[in-house]
Amino acid sequence: MNDLFGNEYGSGGAVSGTDSESESEFQQKIKGKRVDKVFKWTTEYEEMLEEILMKHQFDFKSATRDFVKEINKEDQQNFFSIDVKTL
Secondary structure, three states, X not given: OEOOOOOEOOOOOOOOHHXXXXXXXXXXXXXXXXXXXXXXXXXXXXHXXXXXXXXXXXXXHHHHHHHHHHHHOOOOOEEEOOOOOOO
């Protein structure tokens, strides 16, 4: 069976690899050896988040992953962790 987007699914409950990867596993993978730092919200980050949420049609799990990638792509020393609840 296919959903509206042509993705195959069935009653077996199988999910893709990215869906089964926990948030902590995902963030640990992109964190590497960087040091955890407290994230500070700015107007720029709020605008970025709004754009990402619209891009992902308010799918907060997907938006969180995209946002975490964006806020961490420039800094090779520090890592900012954000979870779905924080968004």
